[in-house]
Amino acid sequence: MILMILFHWFFVGLTAPFLIGVIARVKALVSGKVGPSLFQPYFDLIKLFSKQCVYSHGVTWVFRISPAVTLAAMLIVCLLVPFGSLKAPVQFSGDILLIVAVLSLSRFFMIAAALDTGFSLEGLGASREAFFACLSEVALFMCLIALTLLARRMSLSGMLGADSPLSWNLLGPALLMVVASLFIVMLAENCRIPVDDPDTHLELTMIHEVMLLEHSGVDLAYMYYAAIIKFFIFGAILVPIILPVQTIFPFINTLIFAGGMIGLAALVGLVESSMARIRLNRVRNLLLIAFALAFFGLIVTLWRGAL
Amino acid sequence: MTTWIDAGCILIVFFALIILATSRIVGMIRIFVLQSCVLSLMPLFLHAEAVSARDVMLSLGTVSLKAALVPFVLFWAIRRISMRTEVKPLIGVGASIVCGALLIAGAFWVSLALRIPGRPVTDLGLPCALATVLLGFMIMVTRTRAVTQVIGYLVIENGIFLFAVSLFDAMPTLIEMGILLDIFVAVFIMAIVLNNINEEFEHDPGGESRAKMGETF
Amino acid sequence: MESFLQIAWPVPFGELALKIDPLSLVFLCPVIILLICAGAYGVGYMRPYWGKRPLGAHVGFYLLFALALLLIVTANNVILFLGAWETMTITTFFLIIFSDEKEAVRKAGFLYLIASHCATFCLLIMFFLMAHFAGSMDFTVMSKVGFPLELAGIIFLLALAGFGVKAGFLPLHVWLPYAHPAAPAHISALLSGVAIKMGIYGLCRVLWIVGILPAWCGYMLIIIGVICGVMGVLYALGQHELKKLLAYHSIENIGIITLGLGVGLLGRSYDQPFLAVLGFGGGLLHVINHSLFKGLLFLAAGSVISKTHSGDIDQLGGLAKTMPVTSVLFLVGALSICGLPLFNGFISEFIIFFGLFQGVLALPLLGVIFSVLGIIALALMGALAIACFTKVYGAVFSGQPRSIDSGLEYSKTVDETTSIWMLAPMIILAWLCAWIGLAPKMMSGITFLGGACLARVDLFLIDMSRIYIPLSTTIGIAFLFSGLILGLLVMRRFILGAEPQPVREAWGCGFTRVSVRAQYTASSFARSIIDLVKNILQARQYGAKAGGYFPLRARLASSVRDVSEDMMFRPLLAGLTRLSRKIDARRVLYTQMYLMYIFLFLIFLLVWKLR
Secondary structure, eight states: OHHHHHHHHHHHHHHHHHHHHHHHHHHHHHTTOOOSOTTHHHHHHHHHHTSOOOEETTOOHHHHHHHHHHHHHHHHHHHTSOBTTBOOSOOOTTHHHHHHHHHHHHHHHHHHHHHHTOOHHHHHHHHHHHHHHHHHHHHHHHHHHHHHHHHTSSOHHHHHSTTOOOOHHHHHHHHHHHHHHHHHHHHHHTTOTTTOOTTOSSOTTOSHHHHTTTOOHHHHHHHHHHHHHHHHHHHHHHHHHHOOOOOSOHHHHHHHHHHHHHHHHHHHHHHHHHOOOOOHHHHHHHHHHHHHHHHHHHHHHHHHHHO | OHHHHHHHHHHHHHHHHHHHHOOBHHHHHHHHHHHHHHHHHHHHHHTTTSOOHHHHHHHHHHHHIIIIIHHHHHHHHHHHHTOOOBOOBSSOHHHHHHHHHHHHHHHHHHHHHOOOSSOOSOTTHHHHHHHHHHHHHHHHHHBOSHHHHHHHHHHHHHHHHHHHHHHOTTOOHHHHHHHHHHHHHHHHHHHHHHHHHHHHHHTOOOHHHHHTTTSOO | OOEEEEEEOSSTTOEEEEEEOHHHHHHHHHHHHHHHHHHHHHHHHTGGGTTTSOHHHHHHHHHHHHHHHHHHHHBOBHHHHHHHHHHHHHHHHHHHGGGTTSHHHHHHHHHHHHHHHHHHHHHHHHHHHHHHHHTOSBHHHHHHSOOOHHHHHHHHHHHHHHHHHHHTOTTSOTTHHHHHHHSOHHHHHHIIIIIHHHHHHHHHHHHHHSOOOOHHHHHHHHHHHHHHHHHHHHHHHTOOBHHHHHHHHHHHHHHHHHHHHHHHHHHHHTTOHHHHHHHHHHHHHHHHHHHHHHHHHHHHHHHHHHHHSOOBTTTOOOHHHHSHHHHHHHHHHHHHHTTOTTSHHHHHHHHHHHHHHHHHHHSOHHHHHHHHHHHHHHHHHHHHHHHHHHHHHHHHHSSOOSOHHHHHHHHHOOOOOOOHHHHHHHHHHHHHHHHHHHOTHHHHHHHHHHHHHHHTSOGGGSOTHHHHHHHHHHHHHHHHHHHHHHHHHHHHHHHHOSSOOOEEOOOGGGOOSOOGGGSOOHHHHHHHHHHHTHHHHTEEEEEOOOOSSSOOOOOEEEEEOOHHIIIIIHHHHHHHHHHHHHHHHHOOSOHHHHHHHHHHHHHHHHHHHHO
16 A cells, blocks of 8 residues: 555656656747757756745745645645556545545645735735636536546546546547546646746736745745646546556556657647637636536536436 | 537537637637538438438538638628627626526426437437527627627527438428528628628718627617 | 433423434534633633623623523424524624624624514414424424425425524525624624524424425525525625625535535435435534634634734734734634635535535436536535635735734734633634544534434444545545645755755845735735626725826725625615505504504404404
8 A cells, every 4th residue: 555655656756747848848849949858847856956945024834834735735636546557546435526625725725825925926826826726626526527427436546447437439429528628627727828828927917837936946846846746637637538448458558548648748738839828817718618518518428318 | 420420419519609708700700610510511420321412412512601601701791891800798708608508508408308209310419409509599699799690690500400400311402402592691681781881881970880880780 | 312301391382391312412512612612712802891891791691692502402392492592592682782882783783683583483483383283392293293295395495584594594694794793703703603503403403303395495405505605605705804704604604504404305305315314414514613613713803803903804914923823723714614624624525525426426317417506516615715715814814914004013013912711712623623624533423423313314224334434535645645744844854954944035026125005905816706706796896096197096995795685685674664654654643543453453363263
């Protein structure tokens, strides 16, 4: 058990930054540049871990513990998500609720830490984060209900696992809606481009990055790592739904999973290169569309079940 | 094959929802083109095992009319009267999306009670057609521009077309062609009317009425 | 599992019949805990008034109130119940109007009194209907009578109206946001923690007595829960006054509780005992949890107000430095009320969520639709509650005081000025929140017993491991989580070394040394969400027009109107006033006329009886 947990963490910690590297590389290639190394996120993390923290005047303990809480929350969520043929160390009926709750807890501390600095820019970002979270959480829950209904069980591993009854042939259209909705939620939750720009600080339209303005050194590394792992988690939820291919060889399954993850990262990179960040007051419409999609998927599922 | 038909039905409803959620007229027309393209593929998919010449003809007719000619006329009308391209909704886009989602749910709820004689190819045809019609109505009711009214009307028509195609195998080609011709005439007349409004207003020296041009019929 | 105390009593129809069954037990827990904690807090809170006010009356009413509460949850007889109920209403009125020199307080008190009496009217009809049919005033006897479905429906509606006023169901909640801020802090804590729960208790008792209810009752409860929950938290987001905000959050939590009860009722109607126990048990556990964390939050808010003499969130700030202990305690309350792991709110919301998901899987189509509605509403409530409480914590305890004129004086002194009488009850409540959050076995066991009692099933016949295994795994994860946080903090310490890290001016994109008034306020924090639903909330904004190149002053005010108050009760009241004016105009100025009215009424009664 403990070994499984440690291996799960080890796996995530080692592979998750690579995906961010893939996104950056795809973006660079599309715009005709060579781009940074695929391993750049690792170098960034190492650099940040070796720096000391600087705190601003007047911050309290909430600010100081929030990076640890955020990273711990992501590591906890990891334990409930299966990675390809690597089974989730902890799985039980209703673990989806725990996932959402732990993500909410990390959000609470991130917002509280941003407000703790008392600066208006951080307040701005925190306010937007709280707002968009309301919409994306509802969309996420819609997706989870639809998946629960499709798989007839309440644990994430049961929905995504090897004996997954999710099949594109039977319930393709409903699943299509859910996947599209989850993809939008993933972009929003991870602050990727149509919603938020992960690369800018100095813009009044940012959400996630502005909340991290006052974090530095190891704290920033924790936050950065947490964001990377969060992307990995959402990918690991999405990929098995899109590619429900299961062979009897664990090695091939892992390869499929890894290919799927890299493909997803490349897709995100393509989306980011082909779209501009949409205007802030349109973000809520995007999230509402995600909600409507998931809702539609749920209706179709129910319809199929009712007939 | 059913999966593809289902996906087609759902995409048509989804595009109707997106038209509702779009705040620019040009965007609305483009998505309408997409919707029509999906729609024109439906006859082919529905009779995939034995595609008849009639299906191909219907498909080609739909695509050339709805995905090419009608949008062309609409774009021409927009350019011709050079009006602003915001949609001007009566209720906000966010609220429209939520209402649209509820309308879809309503369409499915109603279809639960409706029993269509015969055995349709897909059980999603009826609710999806109904939902598209309702969303088209919603576009017509809540969007104030003249062109948006036309788009709403076209979406309704797409819904009816989906209904006909997916439910009735033996619908006479003549009627289908007649419907297509009707739409074309309607859009054409609308374009002429818009154009005439435009010319009327061009004699008007004051800028005030010009600003309101094309907002309603 | 029941204990009785029965003493004959010379009151007609009445006897002193007390009974403690699992349902009473569930409600007794918060009543006793909160009465003790709020009482102790009151000792410290009332210290400034010693010698200046007749505190004896206050204490007397407090004790009478306590007695009434204990009687309500244990009464096994209609007359005793109603007597205790009215005693509670009247003593609450006197407790609310402690600061009766302020007009707003007196008005709030009267509003409460009027609302409560309208509710009691419904209760009287309901109880007499029940007693008439059952032929007894005894709850236990009543519960053994099978009520016909139509009568059960009518009783249910009357109970909703009657108990709903006390519980604060939308739109019957109008007294609630006025009474809570008007009362002293410990009384607000009791009002929110216990008094409104008596409405829930009454409803539960009726559900227990009326065994078989039509299926629409469950759906109705779910709808009420959804509306109360979502609207309550949205109203709370729009508030600027700390205690008023907490009062609206009580409405939200009542919504969550009602949602749980609705799920339970659906389970009972559709013969799904596990679902019924989950719904009722989750709802009842949330009753206990809400009492604990809302009591804690009101007490902490009381400490803030007694120190700063202001409850205006937009003026406060930076209190985490001057009141460190209170700020930690408030944060515990905030984390609990948001339903976040490690604290108790999560446990009850988890159970209700679990029940709703179970409903999605096990109920017929209509039930599935309502379960989905419940899940979505609960998710929305959770996210909005996080927005709301980060707003409160951020605005009140973080940053610097936002008002220059009134704020700075309290921020200079670093002392907690709260006595041990005020701190200890809060610490106890916070500890209980964490205890239920990390070791929920005992409390959830009790509430599942209560739930089984409501669901009218035997708990031992249900495979409860289906919920206990997820719960215990969740707790294990919670412990791992807290260990991991500690581990990461230690790791940071290890990487950075022991010397303290440098503290510099905040960077803030280079905008340094700005005025404290440029801080993000609570109103601006909540604005984006309020804007989304401004049509539903009737949110208004005034001012904020700065003219010229160097504007010197600009004002901005925003408010949220309570729709049910402004669009339902005020017009209703205006109509009533007009009607009574009209009757008044026709009045003939003779005493004899009134005597004739009475005479006519007597004749009417006689005729009615003789008919």
